[in-house]
Amino acid sequence: xxxxxxxxxxxxxxxxxxxxxxxxxxxxxxxxxxxxxxxxxxxxxxxxxxxxxxxxxxxxxxxxxxxxxxxxxxxxxxxxxxxxxxxxxxxxxxxxxxxxxxxxxxxxxxxxxxxxxxxxxxxxxxxxxxxxxxxxxxxxxxxxxxxxxxxxxxxxxxxxxxxxxxxxxxxxxxxxxxxxxxxxxxxxxxxxxxxxxxxxxxxxxxxxxxxxxxxxxxxxxxxxxxxxxxxxxxxxxxxxxxxxxxxxxxxxxxxxxxxxxxxxxxxxxxxxxxxxxxxxxxx
Amino acid sequence: xxxxxxxxxxxxxxxxxxxxxxxxxxxxxxxxxxxxxxxxxxxxxxxxxxxxxxxxxxxxxxxxxxx
Numbered sequence: 001x002x003x004x005x006x007x008x009x010x011x012x013x014x015x016x017x018x019x020x021x022x023x024x025x026x027x028x029x030x031x032x033x034x035x036x037x038x039x040x041x042x043x044x045x046x047x048x049x050x051x052x053x054x055x056x057x058x059x060x061x062x063x064x065x066x067x068x069x070x071x072x073x074x075x076x077x078x079x080x081x082x083x084x085x086x087x088x089x090x091x092x093x094x095x096x097x098x099x100x101x102x103x104x105x106x107x108x109x110x111x112x113x114x115x116x117x118x119x120x121x122x123x124x125x126x127x128x129x130x131x132x133x134x135x136x137x138x139x140x141x142x143x144x145x146x147x148x149x150x151x152x153x154x155x156x157x158x159x160x161x162x163x164x165x166x167x168x169x170x171x172x173x174x175x176x177x178x179x180x181x182x183x184x185x186x187x188x189x190x191x192x193x194x195x196x197x198x199x200x201x202x203x204x205x206x207x208x209x210x211x212x213x214x215x216x217x218x219x220x221x222x223x224x225x226x227x228x229x230x231x232x233x234x235x236x237x238x239x240x241x242x243x244x245x246x247x248x249x250x251x252x253x254x255x256x257x258x259x260x261x262x263x264x265x266x267x268x269x270x271x272x273x274x275x276x277x278x279x280x281x282x283x
Numbered sequence: 284x285x286x287x288x289x290x291x292x293x294x295x296x297x298x299x300x301x302x303x304x305x306x307x308x309x310x311x312x313x314x315x316x317x318x319x320x321x322x323x324x325x326x327x328x329x330x331x332x333x334x335x336x337x338x339x340x341x342x343x344x345x346x347x348x349x350x
Contacts, residue, residue: 146350147348170346170350171349175344175347194326195346196346197314197327200314200346201314202345206349209349216350249324261322262319262322262323262342263322264324268328269326270326
């Protein structure tokens with residue numbers, strides 16, 4: 001089921017109005033943002049898949065920062081065990097769909113943001129709206145904030161097929177992972193399937209291993225920071241190999257507070273983004 | 284003999300060893316991890332054809348899918 005709201009547009013011309021200039025002044029102050037950057041955010045459309053620990057915070061950051069349109073997707077309902085880390089929700093929301101509750105809260109927190117909520121699992125048809133925006137030349141992104149490997153594979157495949165940039169974060173216990181890929185501006189970095197093919201054995205999830213709320217918050221904050229910089233087009237003059245954000249894979253150790261970065265490389269035999277047929281390697 | 288580092292632990296190899304052979308020798312299933320070789324993620328399809336070199340630094344890690 002799809003639910004939309006239609007607030008007043010932040011701007012219908014190429015300048016911020018006085019009210020929004022005040023609201024976003026701390027961002028506009030940054031030379032990397034400025035009025036043009038703020039208008040760029042207002043013109044952007046971000047799809048957030050998974051409105052759990054990661055997605056509920058990333059959606060707040062993006063909506064409140066002035067991103068013009070968000071699509072929120074989650075089939076799950078709020079549970080009492082979510083409340084220590086999913087701070088957008090309260091006891092009164094238990095049993096309600098996460099995407100719908102988040103939409104209602106964000107309408108209040110960020111009235112400039114147009115929000116569409118899907119209370120279903122992810123499917124590629126939910127990207128049609130953002131693809132229309134992309135064809136109109138607007139900034140578009142997909143954030144993977146989900147909690148299972150199979151959906152992460154589906155989102156990755158969908159983004160590769162739709163040529164949409166993907167910013168993916170994950171966390172379980174004290175280990176976080178984050179990466180950003182874009183098949184148009186940096187195809188040589190490959191995709192999620194190049195790192196972890198679909199048949200990879202995975203055992204790390206919050207429901208089986210546990211997690212601390214601030215660890216989730218760190219990953220969601222970094223994911224939002226990467227997303228905003230990509231939307232703002234910062235360092236867009238860099239070619240792929242020099243881009244400071246695209247094509248990197250970061251791992252976070254929440255015990256030592258250390259980050260490790262590695263560069264991604266495309267698997268030419270990748271079933272999802274490769275051009276040649278995969279070869280068997282488990283022989 | 285060549286010296287390599289796996290997750291910051293030094294290890295010596297006495298014969299040419301591929302990345303795949305090295306991982307299997309650690310009793311780690313190939314389909315359970317990703318591998319970073321000298322700060323670059325190496326796709327699994329290349330593990331059989333890349334031989335470890337002296338002073339290589341390898342990081343092995345599992346997928347984290349929670350959120």
